[in-house]
Amino acid sequence: MGKEICIICKQFLLEGEIKMGKTTKTKFQVSGMSCNGCSTSIGRALSRLDGIEKAEADFQKGSADVSYDEKAITKEKIIETIENLGYKVEGES
Numbered sequence: 018m019g020k021e022i023c024i025i026c027k028q029f030l031l032e033g034e035i036k037m038g039k040t041t042k043t044k045f046q047v048s049g050m051s052c053n054g055c056s057t058s059i060g061r062a063l064s065r066l067d068g069i070e071k072a073e074a075d076f077q078k079g080s081a082d083v084s085y086d087e088k089a090i091t092k093e094k095i096i097e098t099i100e101n102l103g104y105k106v107e108g109e110s
């Protein structure tokens with residue numbers, strides 16, 4: 018009796034937690050994009066990284082919407098990747 022779960026279930030739950038993580042959504046303000054090619058390259062570069070679920074940049078809005086797993090990738094890594102392409106991350110919301 019009680020809330021105790023068996024060792025097998027426990028392992029299963031833990032594994033699921035680790036693998037699925039939690040999705041974080043951040044909108045980055047990106048300056049320097051001047052055409053659709055710019056937003057496409059940001060989206061592609063980010064999508065290639067581990068831990069990124071979805072990445073879409075919009076040059077007209079000057080933003081990049083990124084869904085990622087905080088356990089697999091840091092926000093710093095995302096910013097670094099965008100800036101390595103030659104754009105500047107001005108902030109986030």
Ligand SMILES: [Cu+2]
Pocket residue numbers: 050051052053054055056
């Ligand atoms: Cu461009």
